[in-house]
Amino acid sequence: MSVVPPSALGDPCVLLKLGEVVLKGRNRERFERRLQGNIRAVLREFGVPFDLRQRHGVIAILLPEGTPVATADAFARRLTDVVGLVWVHRAWRVAKDPDAVTAAALELVAGRPEVERRATFAVRSRRRDKRFPLRSNELDRMVGGEINDKYGLPVRLKDPELTVSIEVDRDEVFVYTDGLPGQGGLPVGTSGRGLVLMSGGIDSPVAAYRMMRRGLQVDFLHFSGIPFTTSESIYKAYALMRALSRFQGRARLFVVPFGKAQQSLKTSGADRLQVVAQRRLMLKTAEEVAHRLHRDVLVTGDSLGQVASQTLQNITALDDAVSMPILRPLIGMDKSEIMAEARRIGTLEISELPDEDCCTLLTPRRAETRAKISDLRQIERRLDAEELAVRLADSIQEYKLDSPKAGSAETGSEQEPESEQEFAMERAERSA
Numbered sequence: 001m002s003v004v005p006p007s008a009l010g011d012p013c014v015l016l017k018l019g020e021v022v023l024k025g026r027n028r029e030r031f032e033r034r035l036q037g038n039i040r041a042v043l044r045e046f047g048v049p050f051d052l053r054q055r056h057g058v059i060a061i062l063l064p065e066g067t068p069v070a071t072a073d074a075f076a077r078r079l080t081d082v083v084g085l086v087w088v089h090r091a092w093r094v095a096k097d098p099d100a101v102t103a104a105a106l107e108l109v110a111g112r113p114e115v116e117r118r119a120t121f122a123v124r125s126r127r128r129d130k131r132f133p134l135r136s137n138e139l140d141r142m143v144g145g146e147i148n149d150k151y152g153l154p155v156r157l158k159d160p161e162l163t164v165s166i167e168v169d170r171d172e173v174f175v176y177t178d179g180l181p182g183q184g185g186l187p188v189g190t191s192g193r194g195l196v197l198m199s200g201g202i203d204s205p206v207a208a209y210r211m212m213r214r215g216l217q218v219d220f221l222h223f224s225g226i227p228f229t230t231s232e233s234i235y236k237a238y239a240l241m242r243a244l245s246r247f248q249g250r251a252r253l254f255v256v257p258f259g260k261a262q263q264s265l266k267t268s269g270a271d272r273l274q275v276v277a278q279r280r281l282m283l284k285t286a287e288e289v290a291h292r293l294h295r296d297v298l299v300t301g302d303s304l305g306q307v308a309s310q311t312l313q314n315i316t317a318l319d320d321a322v323s324m325p326i327l328r329p330l331i332g333m334d335k336s337e338i339m340a341e342a343r344r345i346g347t348l349e350i351s352e353l354p355d356e357d358c359c360t361l362l363t364p365r366r367a368e369t370r371a372k373i374s375d376l377r378q379i380e381r382r383l384d385a386e387e388l389a390v391r392l393a394d395s396i397q398e399y400k401l402d403s404p405k406a407g408s409a410e411t412g413s414e415q416e417p418e419s420e421q422e423f424a425m426e427r428a429e430r431s432a
């Protein structure tokens with residue numbers, strides 16, 4: 001029998017299970033490289049050394065000897081934000097030896113509440129290295145028998161209350177009991193770059209999240225009612241960007257002061273078409289900004305029929321305003337589904353803060369639900385909307401998340417809101 005160290009558990013580590021990336025063919029390496037980069041970027045926040053090892057279908061994050069378990073736990077929690085992973089396991093890394101594995105499994109089970117209540121259990125082994133002396137079912141039986149002998153827990157292979165997982169890898173064996181669900185999806189940055197039109201509302205942050213989960217890296221564009229509203233909507237947009245940035249890292253918010261343009265639409269007689277005309281002007285401005293930033297696509301939070309401006313006819317009229325594709329990931333979702341997702345990703349309470357939305361400014365009493373493209377184009381000709389969109393794009397201000405101090409922006413000027421998320425969160429607490 002080989003010698004087992006005093007704590008049989010070995011070193012704490014984190015084992016990551018990859019999602020759709022494993023279905024990729026020849027491109028798989030590109031996806032894996034991007035995922036590794038995203039993981040490294042997130043873990044560098046901790047300032048703790050670590051080693052990332054790519055294995056077949058899994059990634060192991062190894063920590064130097066003596067790293068506190070709490071650090072490994074914190075790594076695991078943070079990694080649940082990284083898009084492209086389906087499971088995050090806080091595991092133990094033990095020697096490639098059946099006795100060492102059994103000892104580690106026994107120690108892991110010893111601290112579990114399931115022991116006291118005599119819960120059912122199962123051992124599930126996987127052998128990625130076929131040179132290991134035991135086959136996976138032999139390892140299951142050996143470790144399961146020892147756990148059964150020592151703690152008297154009954155084995156149940158279907159729906160056990162406690163599962164002990166063992167993964168035999170190339171250089172070591174990973175042993176764990178629990179896992180945290182990951183975000184799934186494709187690594188951010190593998191599907192190109194987009195610009196999200198983000199109001200302070202509930203839907204557009206969820207739309208941004210959905211597109212990040214499909215591999216799009218996004219920046220945000222917000223239209224404020226300034227000078228006819230306060231800056232509150234900008235703080236909300238910034239707080240939303242910050243909440244969403246945990247899924248993709250760096251992000252930028254661009255803000256367009258839109259109040260005067262809205263007023264011009266009003267004076268040019270938009271009347272019942274005011275809301276759709278505003279949206280078209282937003283899209284034209286967004287397209288101009290997207291070209292300048294080399295973004296490939298626009299993203300909005302439209303959901304079919306949710307409000308008057310989102311009827312099929314109005315959405316068709318919106319598409320007509322620009323030639324860049326518009327992605328609408330929420331188009332077929334119910335409001336309740338969107339709200340549940342907003343709650344889960346942590347944007348709902350920010351979106352629900354009161355603010356003065358630019359779009360409620362100058363809203364007609366009855367909005368058109370069947371806008372005619374020809375009427376909208378006529379209004380835009382009177383206003384020279386193309387030229388106006390260029391001027392609006394010139395006037396944008398940039399709010400960067402990763403370097404809060406003012407610096408050079410690719411376009412427009414840069415600012416930092418004084419009290420971004422704290423400001424918004426404080427208000428959320430007060431209004432709760």
Ligand SMILES: Nc1ncnc2c1ncn2[C@@H]1O[C@H](COP(=O)(O)OP(=O)(O)OP(=O)(O)O)[C@@H](O)[C@H]1O
Pocket residue numbers: 196197198199200201202203204205221222223224282299300301302303306307309310358359
């Ligand atoms: N002030 C704004 N700044 C940036 N984008 C906006 C703004 N207002 C609306 N949009 C874009 O237009 C979409 C539709 O807006 P609308 O207000 O009609 O719907 P909504 O369902 O209330 O969306 P949200 O909850 O995102 O505000 C939004 O999801 C967003 O993408």
